[in-house]
Amino acid sequence: MRQVLEAMATSRPRLALCVLSAVCFSCAAQNEGAYVDTDAEFDRAVSLRSAGEHAAAATAFGEFAQEFEHDRRADLAQYLSGEEYIAAGREQAAFEAFCDLYRRFSHSRYLTRADRTCVETGKRLLGSGNSQGVDFLEKVTNRAPYGELAAEAHTALGKYYYENHRFADAGFEFDAAVKGVRDPRLRAQAQLGAALCEYRQIDRPVRNMGHVLEARERLRKLRTAPLDADDMRTADRYLDAALDLAAEHHLRMVTFYLKQGELAPGLAHLREVIENYPGTRYSEAAARLVLFIQKERRKASK
Numbered sequence: 001m002r003q004v005l006e007a008m009a010t011s012r013p014r015l016a017l018c019v020l021s022a023v024c025f026s027c028a029a030q031n032e033g034a035y036v037d038t039d040a041e042f043d044r045a046v047s048l049r050s051a052g053e054h055a056a057a058a059t060a061f062g063e064f065a066q067e068f069e070h071d072r073r074a075d076l077a078q079y080l081s082g083e084e085y086i087a088a089g090r091e092q093a094a095f096e097a098f099c100d101l102y103r104r105f106s107h108s109r110y111l112t113r114a115d116r117t118c119v120e121t122g123k124r125l126l127g128s129g130n131s132q133g134v135d136f137l138e139k140v141t142n143r144a145p146y147g148e149l150a151a152e153a154h155t156a157l158g159k160y161y162y163e164n165h166r167f168a169d170a171g172f173e174f175d176a177a178v179k180g181v182r183d184p185r186l187r188a189q190a191q192l193g194a195a196l197c198e199y200r201q202i203d204r205p206v207r208n209m210g211h212v213l214e215a216r217e218r219l220r221k222l223r224t225a226p227l228d229a230d231d232m233r234t235a236d237r238y239l240d241a242a243l244d245l246a247a248e249h250h251l252r253m254v255t256f257y258l259k260q261g262e263l264a265p266g267l268a269h270l271r272e273v274i275e276n277y278p279g280t281r282y283s284e285a286a287a288r289l290v291l292f293i294q295k296e297r298r299k300a301s302k
Contacts, residue, residue, distance in 0.1 A: 038068050042077065049084060058084035062097060075101065075108035082114065086121055094121070095135055102143060115140045115149055123156045134160065141176070151180035151190070158193050171197030188225035192235055195219045199238050202245065209249055216242040247273045247282040254289065263293060
């Protein structure tokens with residue numbers, strides 16, 4: 001370019017034109033070597049996918065998304081990279097590919113499709129005993145915690161945590177599922193899961209009456225829920241157990257007050273058992289104890 005300007009400055013336009021032509025030809029030659037046919041690159045990845053070469057296809061789609069980020073197919077390529085890694089059995093690489101999709105293409109129309117794939121993959125992995133499924137499911141619940149798909153992910157996580165005796169975590173997931181699910185039957189199943197988690201925490205590490213009462217109330221509300229016969233029997237069995245524990249607690253308080261010589265609060269706890277826990281194994285004992293106390297009080301007043 002300096003030569004062109006010098007030629008023009010010395011009034012030699014023909015020389016300037018020749019030099020400018022040479023410069024343009026040189027730039028064109030350089031650009032010709034750098035030109036990439038994006039259609040051909042995308043088609044190559046698609047061909048690998050069609051041929052069942054899933055690992056190679058995943059790499060090709062991922063490279064396309066990285067190198068041609070502004071191409072209209074870049075987000076699709078990023079999604080397909082994750083899908084192909086799953087097909088190749090490389091779940092960790094798939095998870096990282098989906099993370100890149102969520103991070104780099106936050107407005108992509110393929111995000112919902114990725115969510116569905118992550119939920120299905122997470123459930124499959126947990127079903128086979130692979131805890132990596134938690135990562136896939138939590139990716140969906142963290143990105144969009146509410147809605148039908150998130151509720152499905154929360155429920156799967158709740159079941160996994162429950163089976164691994166992580167009842168507090170399981171209860172959180174079941175409660176989150178209740179907020180997002182619309183189907184009454186699925187909501188009732190999530191509510192049952194949350195209630196059972198409360199019950200299973202009663203003796204962890206020591207008996208906690210807060211969990212007893214919470215489990216009791218949750219299980220009582222399920223009496224009119226659209227549960228199937230097996231789930232309803234489970235709910236009834238745990239409700240009976242929770243009622244027994246609550247009634248037992250009141251009788252322990254009766255013993256405490258009677259030892260202190262305080263009959264009035266002791267009688268109040270006995271009436272609580274008789275009125276609110278009539279079907280428990282402690283209700284008859286409470287009724288007999290009330291009669292005994294009343295009889296003793298009459299003797300003492302004579």
